Amino acid sequence: MYSRDQIETFRTILKPLCDTGTISPELFAVALKAVKEHWQGETSTVPRGPERSLSRKEVAERLGVSSRTVDRYREHGLLKGYSYGPKIIRFLESEILAFQQGFQSEKEGGAK
Incomplete structure (x- = not known):
């Protein structure tokens, strides 16, 4: 995936050729x-705004799972990660809360 800077560099190089x-x-x-x-591909960039974003480690702690499990959830489309750089993935707090609530509902529904 390309960063915004890489896209701008690409444009800067090709524009004079054009x-x-x-x-x-x-x-x-x-x-x-x-x-x-390609840049807008699999992982979106972090939306701008007042909402807090969480790291993999913070998400793992909130969900009571490992960071690798957070990666698996993201790979399977259960959690949406946002690219904040070439190796930095962040998660929106509201989406994690919604995931937790859905997960709790499933656990409670299955226990009955």
Whole structure:
């Protein structure tokens, strides 16, 4: 996945090539679109706003599981992680609370 800086570097390198006619404007547009789509791929960036984001470790502590289990939950689509850099994944507190409530409901429903 590419960072915003990498996309901007890519654009900065290719734009002069487009301006001088070395590559066509169509190729430039297609290449930039492909890079942006790749960047927006599997993991979204952290939404901007007042909501608190949590680290893997904080999520693991709240859920009473290991960090590896948090990774598995994310890999299986149970939790949504947000990229805050090439190796930094954060989780929105509200989404973790909703996950906890759903998990508690399932446990209580299964115990009856």
